[in-house]
Each structure stands twice: as C-alpha cells, then as structure tokens.
Amino acid sequence: MDHMTMHSEASPVVRRPWYRGPLAQLALNGFLIAVSEIMLKKGATATSHIPAPAWLARLGVTALVSWWVWGGIATHILGFLTWLNILRFVPLSIAYPIASVVHVLIPLGAWWFLGERVSPVRWAGILLIVAGIWLIAQTFTKAEESL
Helix, strand or coil: CCHHHHHHCCCCCCCCCHHHCHHHHHHHHHHHHHHHHHHHHHHHHHCCCCCCCHHHHHHCHHHHHCHHHHHHHHHHHHHHHHHHHHHHHCCHHHHHHHHHHHHHHHHHHHHHHHCCCCCHHHHHHHHHHHHHHHHHHHHHHHHHHCC
C-alpha cells in the first residue's frame, strides 16, 4: 500500500460503553461530589459538640474525628479524579455547566438524608438548573454524534 492509500481508508469507530461516556462520567462526578458534601455535613454536625479552643473550632478541625468526614474527603477525592478524566475529553465550557448538577443533587440529598427543608423558591431554582443542564447536554450530545 502506498502512503495515500493508507490515509484514505476509514478507521473503524470504537464505541465506548455508555458508562464510560462523558455524560455518564459527568453524572458520576456530580453524584460523588454530592455524596461527599452530605457526608461532610453529617460529620461536621455530629462533632459540633466536641470542646476545642475557639480557633480550632472555627477551622472545623474537630470534625476530623468523624468517620463521616473522612468518608466525605475520600469521596471528594474520587470525584476530583473523575473530573480530571472528564476534562481530558470534554471542553471545559461544556463540562463545567453540566457539573452544576451538584446544585440539584445536594439539596435533594440534604432533604432526603438530612431532613433539611427545601423552599419552593429553591425547588424552582432546581428546575431551572435541570433545564439548563438538559439544554447543554443535548447540544453536546448532538455535537459528539456528528464527529
């Protein structure tokens, strides 16, 4: 085969499994960060009664005795690693707005797992965020399909 023939042949398109696609990775990242924040809140609340010097208490250092906090830190690190992987394949101008799914998942998780109240105005904001994420994801999916 000559040089021109080699480059004119179409290379086979390798499809990734759905769970390795960029949108699934963004969803996983949002989930991990939301879980992390809920765990950190649970640990910080559970340790708020521990006596400590005022400057330590202000820094939240006493929360480090909680396994919830350490689990939250570990989960946050996993989320960070997925974020680095996402940035290898998705433009930041697309990835960052879609990552705002955490602004939906954290209030939902706080309501569900921590019993926190979510006001009607917050629910309206959550719906707007979901609509924005959907629009950006649709645009990205169409652009990715045309490649």
